[in-house]
Each structure stands twice: as structure tokens, then as C-alpha cells.
Amino acid sequence: MPEDVFAPWDDPEEKPLIRFQNVTKSFADSIVIDDVSLDIYEREFLALLGPSGCGKTTMMRMLAGFETPTSGRIELSGKNIVPLPANKRAVNMMFQSYALFPHLTVWDNIAFGLKRSKMPKDKIAARVEEMLKLTRLGKFAGRKPHQISGGQRQRVALARSLAKAPKLLLLDEPLGALDAKLRQETQFELVDIQETTGTTFVIVTHDQEEAMTVASRIAVMDEGKLIQVDTPDRIYESPNSVYVADFIGDVNIIEGRARKQGADLYGIDWADGQRLLAVTSERAFTEGQPCHLAIRPEKITISADKPVHADNAVQGKILDIAYLGNLSTYHVELPGGMIIKAQTANTRRMSPRSFTWEDAVWLSWTVTAGILLAE
Amino acid sequence: MMRRAVLIAVPYFWLMALFLVPFIIVFKVSLSDTALAIPPYVPTLEWRDFRTFLSQLDFENYIWLTQDDLYWKAYLSSLKIAFLSTLMTLAIGYPVAYAMACCPEKWRSTLMMLVILPFWTSFLIRVYAWMGILSNEGFLNQFLLWAGIISTPLTILNTNTAVYIGIVYTYLPFMILPIYATLDRMDASLLEAAEDLGCSRIGAFWLVTVPLSRNGIIAGCFLVFIPALGEFVIPSLLGGSRTLMIGKVLWEEFFNNRDWPVASAVAVVLLLILIIPIMLFQRNQQNQAEAGR
Ligand SMILES: Nc1ncnc2c1ncn2[C@@H]1O[C@H](COP(=O)(O)OP(=O)(O)OP(=O)(O)O)[C@@H](O)[C@H]1O
Ligand SMILES: [Mg+2]
Numbered sequence: 001m002p003e004d005v006f007a008p009w010d011d012p013e014e015k016p017l018i019r020f021q022n023v024t025k026s027f028a029d030s031i032v033i034d035d036v037s038l039d040i041y042e043r044e045f046l047a048l049l050g051p052s053g054c055g056k057t058t059m060m061r062m063l064a065g066f067e068t069p070t071s072g073r074i075e076l077s078g079k080n081i082v083p084l085p086a087n088k089r090a091v092n093m094m095f096q097s098y099a100l101f102p103h104l105t106v107w108d109n110i111a112f113g114l115k116r117s118k119m120p121k122d123k124i125a126a127r128v129e130e131m132l133k134l135t136r137l138g139k140f141a142g143r144k145p146h147q148i149s150g151g152q153r154q155r156v157a158l159a160r161s162l163a164k165a166p167k168l169l170l171l172d173e174p175l176g177a178l179d180a181k182l183r184q185e186t187q188f189e190l191v192d193i194q195e196t197t198g199t200t201f202v203i204v205t206h207d208q209e210e211a212m213t214v215a216s217r218i219a220v221m222d223e224g225k226l227i228q229v230d231t232p233d234r235i236y237e238s239p240n241s242v243y244v245a246d247f248i249g250d251v252n253i254i255e256g257r258a259r260k261q262g263a264d265l266y267g268i269d270w271a272d273g274q275r276l277l278a279v280t281s282e283r284a285f286t287e288g289q290p291c292h293l294a295i296r297p298e299k300i301t302i303s304a305d306k307p308v309h310a311d312n313a314v315q316g317k318i319l320d321i322a323y324l325g326n327l328s329t330y331h332v333e334l335p336g337g338m339i340i341k342a343q344t345a346n347t348r349r350m351s352p353r354s355f356t357w358e359d360a361v362w363l364s365w366t367v368t369a370g371i372l373l374a375e
Numbered sequence: 376m377m378r379r380a381v382l383i384a385v386p387y388f389w390l391m392a393l394f395l396v397p398f399i400i401v402f403k404v405s406l407s408d409t410a411l412a413i414p415p416y417v418p419t420l421e422w423r424d425f426r427t428f429l430s431q432l433d434f435e436n437y438i439w440l441t442q443d444d445l446y447w448k449a450y451l452s453s454l455k456i457a458f459l460s461t462l463m464t465l466a467i468g469y470p471v472a473y474a475m476a477c478c479p480e481k482w483r484s485t486l487m488m489l490v491i492l493p494f495w496t497s498f499l500i501r502v503y504a505w506m507g508i509l510s511n512e513g514f515l516n517q518f519l520l521w522a523g524i525i526s527t528p529l530t531i532l533n534t535n536t537a538v539y540i541g542i543v544y545t546y547l548p549f550m551i552l553p554i555y556a557t558l559d560r561m562d563a564s565l566l567e568a569a570e571d572l573g574c575s576r577i578g579a580f581w582l583v584t585v586p587l588s589r590n591g592i593i594a595g596c597f598l599v600f601i602p603a604l605g606e607f608v609i610p611s612l613l614g615g616s617r618t619l620m621i622g623k624v625l626w627e628e629f630f631n632n633r634d635w636p637v638a639s640a641v642a643v644v645l646l647l648i649l650i651i652p653i654m655l656f657q658r659n660q661q662n663q664a665e666a667g668r
Contacts, residue, residue: 066567086570099568103586112582113572164572 006216007231008041015078017042017200018063018168023072025058025224032058033069034224040168045194045201047211049247050221056204057096059221060170063202064093076168092164096172096204098157100145106156107132107141113164131159134189150177158186162193171203175210187214208248212236220244236296242373245294250329252300252340254293258285258372266372268293271336277312281372295370297343302330302355303362310364316340318359330355332363398646405639406432416635436640445624446641450648452619456535456610457603460542464599465592467543468550472591473584475551476558487555490548502541502612509537509613533615541609546602550595557591558584590663597656605645621645 008014016039025033032055040046048056061067062074065086073080081089092113100109110131114124132138135155140148145156154177161169174190175183191214194201205211211218212232219229220243228240239245242253254277256270266285267276270293277293285291307313316332319339323346330342342363355361407416408431418431440446475486493501508514509532516528531537561584569579585592607622614620621641628638 064567064571066571086567087573087575091571093568093571095564095568097562097564099562099564101565101568101583101587103589112569116573116578160572 006043008044009039009217014041016040016075017044017077018202019073019075019078021073021075023062023069023074025055025062025067026070032224033062035072036224036226038219038226038229040200040202042200043194043198045191045203045214045216047215047218048202048204048221049206049208049211049218051247052206054221055224056221057172060093060172060202060204063168063170064091065089090167091170092161092166092168093170094157094161094172094174098145098153100153100156100160102145105142105144106137106148109145109156110159110163112160117164127163131163134162134193135159151179151182154178155186165197166199168200168202171201173204173206176206183210184213190214218248220247222247238371239294239373241375242292242294245371245373250297250341250343252295252297254295254338254340254370256291256293258287258289258291260285260287265367266291268372271334271338274314274336275312277370278367279312279370279372280367283372283374285372285374289374292373292375293370294373295365297329297341298327298345299369300340300342300363300365302332302342302344303364304354304359306362307364311367312369313362313364314340315360315362318355318357318361321353321355321357328353330361332361401639401642403432404635405436405637405643406434407636408433408435409634409636414635415633436636437644439637440640440644445619446621449619449621449624450644453604453606453621454648456538456542456620457600457606460539460546460603461596461600463539463543464546464550465596468547468595469554469588469592471547472551472554472558472588475555476561483559490551493548498545499608501545502608505537505541505544505613506532509540532613533618535614535618537613537615538610538618538620541613542599542603542606545609546599549598553594553598554588554591557588561587590659593659594656594663597652597659601649601652601656604649 008016018038018040020036020038023033023036024031036059048059050056058067062069065081065084065088068082074082076089076091101112104112107128110128111124114127119127128141129138132141135158137152137155137159140152140156145153148156154174158171158174161171171190175186178186187210190201190203193199201214203211203214215232217229218232218235220227220235222243228235228244230238230240235244235248239248245251246253254268254270256268256277259267259269259276261267261276261278264280264282264284266279266281268279268291269276279293301307301310306315314334316334318330319333320331322329322331325346327343327345330344332340332342334340340363403420404416407418409415410417418428421428471490475483475490478486506513510516511528511530511532513532515531516525519525520528531540565583565587566579569583570576574582605622605625606620607626610618610620610623611626614623625638625641625645628634628641632638
């Protein structure tokens with residue numbers, strides 16, 4: 001592995017900045033965080049992804065110091081921070097509801113944390129100006145929060161949490177209210193800030209694309225459990241479960257039974273009277289074990305004639321075509337009634353589509369295109 | 376169109392009938408001279424000879440107010456009593472409102488009821504009850520004697536202390552309710568944000584909670600200060616002969632001296648003094664309405 005690749009999680013020598021150790025949090029009667037262990041490294045950009053109510057905000061609030069874990073330890077730079085109150089932690093949080101002070105101007109909101117830190121006045125002013133410039137709020141510095149738009153408020157909240165240049169910055173859906181363009185710019189800005197300041201970021205987002213763009217690692221959660229924590233490409237290409245494969249991006253899931261055919265080659269018996277689907281898998285499966293074959297739509301080739309050298313080929317009928325601008329997704333119905341999605345890139349402008357509804361087509365993919373999952 | 380005119384006319388009519396007309400009458404009386412007659416002043420309104428009628432009006436009574444030092448002393452003393460009791464009401468009312476706002480949701484309406492409950496009995500009866508509590512043989516002294524804290528009864532009734540107790544007791548709900556309303560509306564995550572940015576709990580209280588309840592504090596203070604300034608019942612029932620309040624002076628001028636013109640002049644000046652805080656209060660309410668949008 002080359003030296004300059006940022007992958008502290010692969011280095012057993014590396015000390016994590018944050019360490020969750022078997023953390024459990026329950027409210028009254030329900031367990032919200034269920035025995036989570038997670039290491040977050042310095043300079044990392046970790047994205048927490050998961051459905052609404054899975055416990056992302058609760059994780060953040062425990063890091064910030066607003067909730068105490070019911071059991072387990074949370075370490076910051078090797079020290080247990082569970083007993084430390086929020087105002088003593090070198091952690092800042094951008095709240096999902098922004099929590100801007102309504103009686104203070106944008107300027108004073110951003111300066112609030114700095115003023116608490118015995119920084120000289122001129123330094124505070126310089127820092128606030130810097131933040132205003134970064135978030136392009138210069139024009140609104142003198143306004144109160146109720147006099148600016150939702151997106152502007154979000155930027156104020158972001159600027160306020162960034163101002164103190166904390167060791168760890170927690171962003172709870174920081175970009176939800178921004179328009180696509182500003183959102184993208186802010187994403188790059190965040191990555192930039194992260195690279196220049198060396199701050200560690202934990203970001204909650206509902207937008208997978210955002211997670212993919214900014215994160216060094218993605219943690220996928222479900223019902224208070226961490227399902228997979230990995231780099232974006234590994235989350236996408238090698239999900240560890242059907243849940244993760246399905247949660248991130250589009251995927252075809254074909255259920256069947258594994259038949260061992262080679263060292264790590266399997267045939268999937270997925271429908272009566274059909275040829276087995278060939279797939280390689282690093283994970284071992286026993287003969288006849290129920291399994292799921294996950295294939296991304298863009299890995300499936302669609303053609304009019306039967307492909308000659310394909311590892312896997314099935315015939316079907318086009319049911320629907322979704323035009324997405326840069327891509328087209330074909331929904332193809334197989335004889336058994338199963339629907340498979342295949343994606344092609346629209347590389348030419350206005351070229352007539354090669355296929356239309358009800359066309360009989362062949363779908364094909366290689367042995368390495370799919371991934372075999374147990375559950 | 377018609378409907379709107381009617382809607383606007385209603386409050387104006389209200390203002391005219393219940394405030395402006397009586398005020399003009401009082402103002403006119405204050406410019407008259409006292410007389411042994413019914414009503415006890417001259418001139419009475421004469422439309423036939425309006426010019427002579429006007430010429431008989433003068434500012435003599437107002438000049439009199441500045442000459443006898445009873446009046447300005449009474450005004451000052453009222454201002455002082457109203458101001459101090461407003462501060463005391465705030466000092467008691469704010470913690471109560473704060474505690475109410477911190478209580479679990481299910482208790483709040485009950486607590487609110489308890490604050491309003493005293494209004495269900497007559498104000499006079501409640502003041503008389505305080506006489507029973509504060510007098511030399513009253514419950515308070517009996518209790519303190521019984522508990523061995525004091526050996527001779529304290530004289531509280533008929534002193535300024537009793538007046539302060541009475542005013543603070545009576546107007547406390549007017550302080551609690553507006554403050555509670557602003558605290559109740561406050562977003563709890565603001566305090567978390569303040570803490571997150573390095574504030575201590577106490578710091579967050581002074582930097583966030585207090586400024587955000589400012590409008591409630593101001594509203595509460597005016598709601599206590601304005602009526603307390605002209606208060607008459609409490610000083611005359613609980614206060615002593617040396618308690619000087621302008622409301623009491625006004626009463627004595629009207630009913631003991633039967634000097635309606637001087638009494639009216641006292642009332643007009645009191646109103647002028649009150650106009651400043653009333654206008655400030657209005658402005659605060661307006662700001663609050665704007666910020667609340
Ligand atoms: N103070 C609380 N008391 C009781 N239950 C709570 C409390 N806070 C959160 N919960 C519950 O914990 C679960 C996780 O909440 P959390 O806010 O962490 O979700 P989330 O992943 O951030 O969701 P979203 O994406 O909608 O923001 C939810 O089921 C929620 O109802
Ligand atoms: Mg959340």
C-alpha cells in the first residue's frame with residue numbers, strides 16, 4: 001500500500017481520537033444505541049448514515065456531552081470523557097435544528113464561542129470575518145436569525161461550530177436546506193476546511209451521494225447498531241450485508257442457493273430450469289446455503305442479441321425505462337417475473353434509444369460483477 | 376369596507392367612552408375652583424356663556440400641588456414603593472416562572488392554575504386576610520412566638536413593610552405569567568448550544584435565558600409598576616399613617632376634604648407620570664410581536 005493513502009484504520013499502531021467501547025444508550029424503555037464499538041481517527045471525515053430514528057443524533061449527542069451512555073466508555077485521545085460536561089469538551093456540534101441564538105446577530109452568534117475562550121477582541125473579529133467569508137454571509141453579519149433564509153441560517157450554524165476550530169466537529173445534517181449547487185460547493189468547502197485545519201469531522205447525512213463525496217469512511221447504522229464501517233468504495237462495492245447493499249445506491253438482489261464450483265467460484269441456483277449464475281466470492285458458503293446475489297445496475301450490460309462470451313446471461317423483456325439525464329435505467333422483467341435493473345450511460349446527445357418498451361433483450365454480467373451475501 | 380370601518384370603530388369608541396371622555400371631565404374639574412355646592416366646584420359647564428366659562432378655568436390647583444410639599448413627597452414615595460416592590464416581585468416571580476418552565480409538561484397546567492387561583496376570590500377579602508396575618512395578634516406573630524423565634528410581637532401591620540408585602544403578593548401573578556410565557560417558548564437546544572460553545576450552566580443562564588426572557592421581564596415589570604404606583608387599597612388597609620402614597624392622598628382629597636379640583640389635578644399629574652412607562656410598555660409589546668414573527 002502506498003505511503004500517502006490516508007487509512008489510519010488499517011494501521012494497528014495508530015491511536016484513535018475517539019473510541020466508543022460497547023456503548024449502549026437506552027431511553028426509558030427502548031434501546032436506542034445497542035452495544036456500539038467504533039474507532040474514529042484523527043483527521044478523519046466519518047459519515048453516519050442510516051434511516052430516520054436509527055440513533056445518529058443520539059451518537060452525536062453522546063459525543064458532544066448532552067447524553068450519558070447507559071453503559072460503555074467513550075474515549076477522546078485515550079481519556080474517558082463520559083463524566084466530562086459539554087462545555088469542557090474540545091468538541092463542537094452543529095445542531096440539526098441549528099439552535100441559533102435569536103437575540104444575537106449573525107456576527108455575535110458566530111463570535112459566541114470565541115468570546116467564551118478569552119481570545120483577544122481583535123483576534124475574535126478577525127476569526128469571525130474569516131468565517132463570514134467562508135460561508136458567504138458577509139452581507140448578513142448585522143441581521144438577526146429571523147431576518148435571514150433557512151439556508152443562510154444553516155450556514156450561520158456551520159460557521160458558529162467551525163469558529164472555535166475544535167478537535168472534533170459534529171455536523172448533524174449540515175447541508176440539508178441548501179440548494180444543490182451551494183450544497184456541492186459547501187461539501188468541497190468542508191473537505192477543504194478538513195484538510196487545512198486537520199479537524200476530525202463526524203457528519204450525519206441522509207444523502208448518500210454527500211456521504212460518498214466527503215467521507216473518508218462511512219458508518220451505516222440500523223436500529224442502534226453499526227452494520228458496516230468502511231471506505232465509501234468498499235461500502236459500495238463490497239457491502240457486508242443485503243441491508244447495506246440496499247441502503248447505499250441501487251442494487252438488484254437475486255435470492256438463491258449456493259453451489260460450490262471452484263476455489264472461490266459459486267453457482268447460484270436461483271430459478272427452476274435456469275442456468276446457474278456464476279459468481280466469485282471471498283466469503284465461503286456451504287453447499288446449498290441460502291444466499292443473496294447483489295449486483296449494481298451499472299454492472300449489467302444490456303444487448304439485443306445473446307452475448308457470446310458472457311459469464312452470465314439472462315433473457316427478459318423491457319418493462320420500463322427511466323431517463324435520468326446522464327444515465328438511463330432499464331427495468332427488465334425476467335420470465336419468472338423477477339425485475340432486474342440495468343443502467344447504461346448516455347454518452348451521445350439525442351441519439352435514438354436502441355431499445356424501447358416490450359423489447360426482448362439480453363442482460364449479461366461477469367463473475368466478479370456481483371457480490372454474494374449471506375443475509 | 377363597511378365591516379372594516381365598524382371593526383376599527385369599536386376599539387376607538389371604547390377608548391373614547393371609557394378613557395377620553397372621563398379624562399376630559401377630570402381635566403376640566405382640575406381647572407375649576409372648589410365651592411360649597413353640588414357638585415363641589417365652579418364653574419359648571421355652561422353652553423350659553425361658553426367664553427366666561429372658559430375664562431374661569433385656571434391652573435391654580437396645579438400651582439398648589441407644587442407649593443404644598445405633601446404632594447410631591449407622595450409622588451416620590453409612591454414611585455419608590457412601586458419601584459422597590461416591582462424589583463421584589465421580579466426577584467420572587469422570576470425563579471417561580473423559571474421553575475414552572477422547567478417542570479415536566481404534565482405539571483405545568485396545574486401550576487399555572489395555582490398561580491391564577493387567588494384571582495378567584497375578591498381582592499379586598501385577600502387584603503383583609505393579610506391584615507389578619509400581619510397584625511400584632513395575627514397568625515404570623517403567633518407562629519413566630521410559638522416557634523420561639525421572637526419573644527415580643529413584631530409590628531408589621533400599618534407599616535411600609537406591610538404595604539410592600541401586600542403589593543408583592545397581589546401583583547406576583549402579573550410578573551410570573553409573562554415571564555413564564557417567554558421561558559416556555561424558549562428552545563432547550565439553545566442552552567445546549569451555549570454549553571457546547573464553552574458556556575457554563577450559569578453562564579448560559581445569563582447569556583441566553585435571561586436575554587431571551589427580556590420581553591417577559593419588561594412586560595411583567597410594567598404590569599406590576601403601573602398599577603402599584605396608583606395603588607390605594609393596599610396602603611390604606613395595610614399601611615400606617617406615615618405611609619405616603621399618591622393614591623391615598625387622592626382619596627383623602629376627594630372624600631375627606633371634598634376638594635374635587637385639587638384631587639383631579641393630582642389624578643391628571645399621576646396619569647402624566649404613568650404615560651411614560653405605559654408608552655415604553657407598548658413599545659416593548661410591539662417589538663415582541665415583531666420579533667415573534
Ligand atoms: N430524549 C429522548 N427520549 C426518548 N427517546 C428518544 C429521545 N431522544 C431520541 N429518542 C429516540 O431514539 C431514537 C433515535 O433518535 P435519534 O434522534 O438519534 O435518531 P436519528 O437517527 O438522528 O434520526 P433522524 O435521521 O430522523 O434525525 C428515536 O427512536 C427516538 O424516538
Ligand atoms: Mg437526527
